[in-house]
Amino acid sequence: MTHTAPITDEALAEPGAGDLAARALRITKVYGSGDARVTALDGVTLGIPRGRFTAIMGPSGSGKSTLMHCMAGLDSIDSGRVLIGDVELNKLDDKRLTRLRRDKVGFIFQAFNLVPTLTALENITLPLDIAGRRPDREWLDRVIDTVGLRPRLGHRPNQLSGGQQQRVACARALASRPEIIFADEPTGNLDSRSGAEVLGFLRDSVREMGQTIVMVTHDPAAAAYADEVVFLSDGRITDTMAAPTAEKVLERMKGFDLPGAGS
Numbered sequence: 001m002t003h004t005a006p007i008t009d010e011a012l013a014e015p016g017a018g019d020l021a022a023r024a025l026r027i028t029k030v031y032g033s034g035d036a037r038v039t040a041l042d043g044v045t046l047g048i049p050r051g052r053f054t055a056i057m058g059p060s061g062s063g064k065s066t067l068m069h070c071m072a073g074l075d076s077i078d079s080g081r082v083l084i085g086d087v088e089l090n091k092l093d094d095k096r097l098t099r100l101r102r103d104k105v106g107f108i109f110q111a112f113n114l115v116p117t118l119t120a121l122e123n124i125t126l127p128l129d130i131a132g133r134r135p136d137r138e139w140l141d142r143v144i145d146t147v148g149l150r151p152r153l154g155h156r157p158n159q160l161s162g163g164q165q166q167r168v169a170c171a172r173a174l175a176s177r178p179e180i181i182f183a184d185e186p187t188g189n190l191d192s193r194s195g196a197e198v199l200g201f202l203r204d205s206v207r208e209m210g211q212t213i214v215m216v217t218h219d220p221a222a223a224a225y226a227d228e229v230v231f232l233s234d235g236r237i238t239d240t241m242a243a244p245t246a247e248k249v250l251e252r253m254k255g256f257d258l259p260g261a262g263s
Ligand SMILES: Nc1ncnc2c1ncn2[C@@H]1O[C@H](COP(=O)(O)OP(=O)(O)OP(=O)(O)O)[C@@H](O)[C@H]1O
Pocket: 031, 032, 038, 039, 040, 058, 059, 060, 061, 062, 063, 064, 065, 066, 067, 218, 261, 262, 263
């Protein structure tokens, strides 16, 4: 069975439930206790199809970042199961989890998180260097050309524009050919032109390189770059949309809090 759209039903629990890069099965996540108790995720079931660009949208506080962090193994869950490929994260000890994140998962955050003393190229290859892996030169060349960074490889982050820095962060995430890339508001710190460049590049890496990307965003225009959008509200998935446009996403968001409010 092959899925090209996010699946949100119980069929996900079945072994071989489609070609999924990651899945969450009835996951819950609670923060705090007593009066401060917040159910950030309330039984979320979601499968991320391989080779697709999936956006996660919802109002501020709906659980988008928590879902992404839990699916990426950056945060623990209180119940349910999370799998990257066929590997169940709950069953891994810290060392194995760290290795899995390093080898199979790429991250792009709103803050670019580049090392200021390293050049663009050194930043791109840093995770591979740390892992003691040799970069695949051909792949690396392709990534560098796709993000258009070749003339800037010797520059340090403070010599690059915000958009260029985020393209370095995208190239860094892609360099190891991870099974899945999680991007949390990747264009949140960029002007609309640089944001469009980065989103176009992320989309190209899915279409042309077969990368799998999950992106959290507030922005309907950003979500329109994705193949599918998953809508979250109060820690639950409320809807999905294929072939999104900014207008359709905005229409669906009406009735939620204002997108962008609170962060
Ligand atoms: N470390 C934490 N401690 C306590 N509560 C938290 C923590 N992290 C998140 N929460 C709460 O969990 C809920 C979901 O937060 P989350 O950051 O996942 O939402 P979000 O949809 O990503 O929001 P935003 O769009 O504003 O970034 C919110 O009510 C938030 O206040």
